[in-house]
Amino acid sequence: MKITRAAEYAIRCMVYLVRKGKGTLVSRREIAHQAEIPAQFLAKIAQELARAGFIEIRQGAKGGFVLINEPKEMNLLEIVETIIGEISLNESSALLDFCSDPNQCPVHSVWTDATSQLRDTLQGVTFDKISKKGSCISIEKPKSDK
Secondary structure, three states, X not given: OOOOHHHHHHHHHHHHHHHHOOOOEEOHHXXXXXXXXXXXXXXXXXXHHHHOOOEEEEOOOOOEEEEOOOHHHOEHHHHHHHHHOOOOOOHHHHOOOOOOOXXXXXXXXXXXXXXXXXXXXXXXXXXXHHHHOOOOOOOOOOOOOO
């Protein structure tokens, strides 16, 4: 399984918003530029993040995105699954009826366990933990009025 580009961009967007702070309005253009996300792609991702209740989208010339949840209350699993749906490593671990008898299939339990471990790992990584470790995404410094 490979995380999609859309999921990666959603994580970048959320990391940037977390670093700017809950309740801070950030323009779509700024996020797209600083997090290296194509603006049109960001708009689509933001709609999904807003529907899931992670951000608020404000329209207009002075619009943008606002983080509405506490970073400690959001984890990587939630963001990834908002974008791509439930994570599974293969069809056998996602669909009980994929194997003719999952209880007898020697590999089914391996896939199920591996999927659970991946989901647990992503669930254990909250955005406050990520923001404390720094980021490869730079935060634009405000311009001074000199």
